[in-house]
Amino acid sequence: MALNQLTLSLQFARFDGVAEHRAALGRSQVTRWIRHALAGDAEITVRIVDAQEGQALNREYRKKDYATNVLTFDYQQEPTVLADLVLCAPVVAREAKEQNKTLEEHYAHLLVHGTLHAQGWDHETSEQDAQEMEDYETAIMQELGFEDPYKK
Numbered sequence: 095m096a097l098n099q100l101t102l103s104l105q106f107a108r109f110d111g112v113a114e115h116r117a118a119l120g121r122s123q124v125t126r127w128i129r130h131a132l133a134g135d136a137e138i139t140v141r142i143v144d145a146q147e148g149q150a151l152n153r154e155y156r157k158k159d160y161a162t163n164v165l166t167f168d169y170q171q172e173p174t175v176l177a178d179l180v181l182c183a184p185v186v187a188r189e190a191k192e193q194n195k196t197l198e199e200h201y202a203h204l205l206v207h208g209t210l211h212a213q214g215w216d217h218e219t220s221e222q223d224a225q226e227m228e229d230y231e232t233a234i235m236q237e238l239g240f241e242d243p244y245k246k
């Protein structure tokens with residue numbers, strides 16, 4: 095399977111415990127995870143932030159005053175996807191622990207999820223759209239060698 099071209103910028107804010115998150119997010123792995131979720135070529139910035147920055151961005155852009163796991167800022171879908179994916183390290187770590195997943199596995203899922211959002215997928219529009227997105231995420235994750243991220 096030929097994968098699409100990806101120009102990736104991988105950024106880490108300064109926060110306590112950043113080394114653990116850097117270790118889980120090797121550049122080649124992040125590239126592989128995102129490329130598997132792309133339907134075309136893309137230029138994507140991935141930024142790993144602390145809870146304060148995550149909450150500020152979520153409050154400013156989504157009017158929700160809490161830190162969330164991933165925010166997708168999609169600027170263009172064609173001819174090349176242009177997007178920023180912002181992941182909040184403390185939220186990702188907490189969710190991984192709660193879901194009995196490795197940090198790497200949860201980051202992979204959230205990067206796939208955010209990449210789909212950058213291409214126009216939306217799970218908040220209808221139950222059918224949510225199920226289609228979940229099914230596609232599951233297929234991508236399994237293709238990458240991970241288990242179904244939604245398995246209860």
